Amino acid sequence: MAGNAVVEEIFAKYLPNFLFILLRTSIVMSFLPVFSSKNLPTHFKIGFVVVISLVLSSVVDIKVSLPELPFFVIQEVLFGIVFGMAARAIFMAVEMAGQIMSNVMGLSIATAFNPEMGQSTEVARFFGLATVLVFLTVDGHHDLIFAFVKSYEILHPGSIQTEGLIARAISGGSNLFIMALKISAPVVIVMFILNMVLGFLYKAAPQMNIFFIGYPVFIFVGFFVMLICIPVFINLIADNFDSVRDELARVLSLARG
Numbered sequence: 001m002a003g004n005a006v007v008e009e010i011f012a013k014y015l016p017n018f019l020f021i022l023l024r025t026s027i028v029m030s031f032l033p034v035f036s037s038k039n040l041p042t043h044f045k046i047g048f049v050v051v052i053s054l055v056l057s058s059v060v061d062i063k064v065s066l067p068e069l070p071f072f073v074i075q076e077v078l079f080g081i082v083f084g085m086a087a088r089a090i091f092m093a094v095e096m097a098g099q100i101m102s103n104v105m106g107l108s109i110a111t112a113f114n115p116e117m118g119q120s121t122e123v124a125r126f127f128g129l130a131t132v133l134v135f136l137t138v139d140g141h142h143d144l145i146f147a148f149v150k151s152y153e154i155l156h157p158g159s160i161q162t163e164g165l166i167a168r169a170i171s172g173g174s175n176l177f178i179m180a181l182k183i184s185a186p187v188v189i190v191m192f193i194l195n196m197v198l199g200f201l202y203k204a205a206p207q208m209n210i211f212f213i214g215y216p217v218f219i220f221v222g223f224f225v226m227l228i229c230i231p232v233f234i235n236l237i238a239d240n241f242d243s244v245r246d247e248l249a250r251v252l253s254l255a256r257g
């Protein structure tokens with residue numbers, strides 16, 4: 001009976017902490033790059049989230065009254081989404097840039113004939129894998145875990161300020177689009193110039209079938225430009241990963257108020 005009493009006391013003390021920490025951890029991890037990848041087994045993701053929550057539940061003390069519970073849950077969910085989106089912004093920008101490059105190169109022309117095929121994601125997948133490799137090379141996964149654990153030290157559960165987080169989430173959307181344009185700029189500019197050249201050729205020789213001549217040229221030149229710009233792309237992504245640390249610190253500062 002004494003053993004059961006000890007077990008009940010441990011559960012009563014640490015179970016609420018574990019559940020509240022599990023809420024923030026599961027939301028953040030569902031957005032974080034690499035950790036949220038479909039290539040990772042689901043059992044590994046669940047186990048990783050549970051282990052982190054168990055470790056933190058013994059050092060983080062959460063006291064929330066029943067009337068404050070809905071507001072606490074909303075704060076945790078909002079912070080988890082904004083934090084995860086800030087960490088994933090570069091990966092989303094790279095994917096968007098890949099879609100832009102696919103469109104200007106003509107790799108998505110198949111959707112014009114068969115819309116059910118969906119968007120072409122080969123370029124986005126290639127750059128996404130390159131981004132993951134750079135992310136792991138610069139120890140970005142360690143920085144994200146450290147920042148997440150540090151959030152419990154800076155932000156006591158229940159004291160998160162949501163006003164600044166909402167404004168930051170809105171402004172982050174415009175920054176995401178700007179970053180995607182920077183990544184895809186070399187291919188987009190070259191394709192624009194190539195379109196102008198082909199337009200002049202069509203005016204000079206209207207009998208030429210520019211449609212069937214232009215698309216192989218677009219694909220060849222597009223891949224050639226991507227190939228020679230890979231070092232620039234890697235340096236740009238590495239520099240942006242350095243800014244992710246500042247962005248996460250800014251999110252923590254806004255949430256603290």
